Amino acid sequence: MLPYGRQSIDEDDIAAVAEVLRSDWLTTGPAVSRFEEALQDRTGAARVVTATSGTAALHMAYAGAGVTRGSQVVTTPMTFVATASSALALGAEVVFADIDEGTANIDPAAVSAVVTDRTQVVAAVDFAGQPAEMDEINAIAHGVGAVTVEDAAHSIGSTDDGRPVGSLADLTTFSFFPTKNMTTAEGGAVASLDPTVGQRVHEFHFIGLVRDRSRMRHPDEGPWHQEVHEWGLNYRLSDVHAALGLSQLRRLDRFKARRADLFARYQEELSGIDGVRTHTVRDGVDPTWHLYPVRILDGRRREVFDKLRAAGIGVQVNYIPVYWHPVFEDLGYRRGMCPNAERFYSEEISLPMFADLTDDQQSQVIDALRHALRS
Numbered sequence: 310m311l312p313y314g315r316q317s318i319d320e321d322d323i324a325a326v327a328e329v330l331r332s333d334w335l336t337t338g339p340a341v342s343r344f345e346e347a348l349q350d351r352t353g354a355a356r357v358v359t360a361t362s363g364t365a366a367l368h369m370a371y372a373g374a375g376v377t378r379g380s381q382v383v384t385t386p387m388t389f390v391a392t393a394s395s396a397l398a399l400g401a402e403v404v405f406a407d408i409d410e411g412t413a414n415i416d417p418a419a420v421s422a423v424v425t426d427r428t429q430v431v432a433a434v435d436f437a438g439q440p441a442e443m444d445e446i447n448a449i450a451h452g453v454g455a456v457t458v459e460d461a462a463h464s465i466g467s468t469d470d471g472r473p474v475g476s477l478a479d480l481t482t483f484s485f486f487p488t489k490n491m492t493t494a495e496g497g498a499v500a501s502l503d504p505t506v507g508q509r510v511h512e513f514h515f516i517g518l519v520r521d522r523s524r525m526r527h528p529d530e531g532p533w534h535q536e537v538h539e540w541g542l543n544y545r546l547s548d549v550h551a552a553l554g555l556s557q558l559r560r561l562d563r564f565k566a567r568r569a570d571l572f573a574r575y576q577e578e579l580s581g582i583d584g585v586r587t588h589t590v591r592d593g594v595d596p597t598w599h600l601y602p603v604r605i606l607d608g609r610r611r612e613v614f615d616k617l618r619a620a621g622i623g624v625q626v627n628y629i630p631v632y633w634h635p636v637f638e639d640l641g642y643r644r645g646m647c648p649n650a651e652r653f654y655s656e657e658i659s660l661p662m663f664a665d666l667t668d669d670q671q672s673q674v675i676d677a678l679r680h681a682l683r684s
């Protein structure tokens with residue numbers, strides 16, 4: 310089965326990992342610092358803190374943004390459940406704002422309609438790799454004293470008007486899961502524009518340990534003295550994973566270029582076909598495309614999905630609206646609240662999209678889709 314996404318690993322990646330295994334530092338070592346600095350350069354953020362996953366990165370970003378029991382977090386239902394459930398983990402009340410029906414990104418007008426002076430965070434998602442409309446969302450969020458989080462699990466390397474993802478929101482989170490644009494096996498990161506917030510994010514992912522003498526509350530106990538002022542977890546990425554990340558980051562531009570070619574060919578070849586609708590791309594964005602979402606019209610999504618799977622094409626659906634998950638249903642959320650997201654979900658199929666997908670494989674996907682629609 311041709312997968313919808315997969316990693317691209319080369320001999321340099323393998324050598325980079327092997328080198329760390331022979332070194333003194335398996336974790337909290339120089340590869341982690343080098344990876345964080347390289348991500349800072351790439352994103353233009355003031356501080357980047359790596360994490361054990363994209364989900365951990367979201368938990369860290371919300372903690373850094375001051376989300377606590379009773380805080381309101383406004384987000385999109387058209388995302389992986391972690392964007393919202395990691396805010397629940399801090400006791401937040403999650404409020405869903407509907408998507409723009411063309412881009413599947415959160416609609417600024419819908420955000421504007423639900424924010425209040427209790428909103429602590431507005432969290433957008435760069436669906437498929439296309440940056441959310443952060444200029445408008447920042448203005449709305451900052452207008453009510455809230456912080457913006459951009460879940461960029463799909464979009465490392467994307468730009469909007471030439472500005473890199475990582476510099477568009479107060480806090481940006483990344484995932485380095487194997488299907489994403491680059492991988493560390495499991496891993497993630499938080500980019501922060503404010504270094505003080507970045508330090509809070511760092512401490513949250515490091516058990517809350519404070520080691521700066523000038524901030525200590527108690528007299529020095531000796532060289533072993535350290536303090537915890539706020540609780541934290543251990544979400545540290547290891548040097549083994551960071552070395553893979555550094556090596557992958559060097560090829561991100563190549564991955565991006567190949568994904569852009571695949572996206573352009575899908576758009577071109579599918580745009581003329583009856584019964585499908587291609588994805589809307591905003592002016593000014595230059596995405597690293599993580600997904601190729603196509604809409605199957607006339608109620609035929611399930612049928613076409615099953616036919617593609619039967620033809621050996623490992624298609625996926627992204628995503629079940631987040632509030633349909635029982636964890637949200639049990640809190641009282643009901644179907645029907647975000648009609649654009651529900652409609653998008655009912656039509657969407659993600660076609661194979663990854664850097665090592667060959668032209669022949671892409672032809673096979675397009676032929677199989679044409680065939681499924683005709684039969």
Ligand SMILES: *Cc1c(COP(=O)(O)O)cnc(C)c1O
Nearest residue numbers: 362363364388389391462484486
């Ligand atoms: C993958 C993903 C996550 C979670 O990342 P993990 O590394 O799998 O924990 C969060 N949000 C979105 C939009 C994702 O695609």
